Amino acid sequence: MTRGTTGTNRLRRVDRYLAASPALRCASSPLVVDLGFGARPWTALELADRLARARPDVRVLGLEIDPARVAAAVPSATGRVTFALGGFEVPTPGDEAPAIIRAMNVLRQYEEAEVRGAWDRMRARLAPGGLLLDGTCDELGRIASWVDVEAHGPCRFTIALRLTGLEAPSVIAERLPKALIHRNVPGERIHDLLQGLDAAWARASSLSVYGPVQRFVATVEALRAAGHPVEGGPKRWRLGELTVPWSSVAPR
Numbered sequence: 001m002t003r004g005t006t007g008t009n010r011l012r013r014v015d016r017y018l019a020a021s022p023a024l025r026c027a028s029s030p031l032v033v034d035l036g037f038g039a040r041p042w043t044a045l046e047l048a049d050r051l052a053r054a055r056p057d058v059r060v061l062g063l064e065i066d067p068a069r070v071a072a073a074v075p076s077a078t079g080r081v082t083f084a085l086g087g088f089e090v091p092t093p094g095d096e097a098p099a100i101i102r103a104m105n106v107l108r109q110y111e112e113a114e115v116r117g118a119w120d121r122m123r124a125r126l127a128p129g130g131l132l133l134d135g136t137c138d139e140l141g142r143i144a145s146w147v148d149v150e151a152h153g154p155c156r157f158t159i160a161l162r163l164t165g166l167e168a169p170s171v172i173a174e175r176l177p178k179a180l181i182h183r184n185v186p187g188e189r190i191h192d193l194l195q196g197l198d199a200a201w202a203r204a205s206s207l208s209v210y211g212p213v214q215r216f217v218a219t220v221e222a223l224r225a226a227g228h229p230v231e232g233g234p235k236r237w238r239l240g241e242l243t244v245p246w247s248s249v250a251p252r
Helices: 012-019 042-052 067-076 112-123 169-175 189-203 205-210 212-225
Strands: 031-035 059-064 081-085 100-104 131-137 143-150 153-161 241-245
Touching: 012 042, 012 100, 012 131, 012 143, 012 153, 031 042, 042 059, 042 081, 059 067, 067 081, 100 112, 112 131, 112 143, 112 153, 143 169, 153 169, 169 189, 189 205, 189 212, 205 212
Parallel strands: 031 059, 031 100, 059 081, 100 131
Antiparallel strands: 131 143, 143 153, 153 241
């Protein structure tokens, strides 16, 4: 069981990312699971509100392994949001396959060796074209990172940073997903990425006079020029988001 201390608005960066995902927009029946919603129902309710802007027919199911948390959340259910008992087996009404499973700040308390097994259990429940998102963020949601896991396995890795007041992109090291947090050491791909980010950020310091957004865009452009397979473009980078293929950060 997680600590359950999730505050309001903590997962806004993840919700924005999911709202733009093909897994949601192309789903024939958009059921989204908020796995491990915590001691309060806020994350599931906020998720539904944000995703409904892209898919008005979205339905959100909040799952928790603690019966007391589920019982406390049930009175907050709406026509779009329901709550139930469950874990990595992802039980759903009628055994419906979810389009998205969001598992934020859940696997961080497990051992690294347990991550793959948990991913396998959850991704086996996905609808065709579905997405499992496993990630971690700080208490205020200002820094976050996550892994996109599809039917065939992990495929993308994303970091999302609040650029105002950012000292160095490598601050994300303390909030890496469990599959990567112990791999930020020399010789590992994630270490190379974070070192490259910090070096490019330092070289772009002269752009600070124009603001952190311009500095971060220049940082990512330099990172791509150095050979890192950065996905997306300036629209995402201006949000403080950077996505790379999983293969470029996967543990060696």
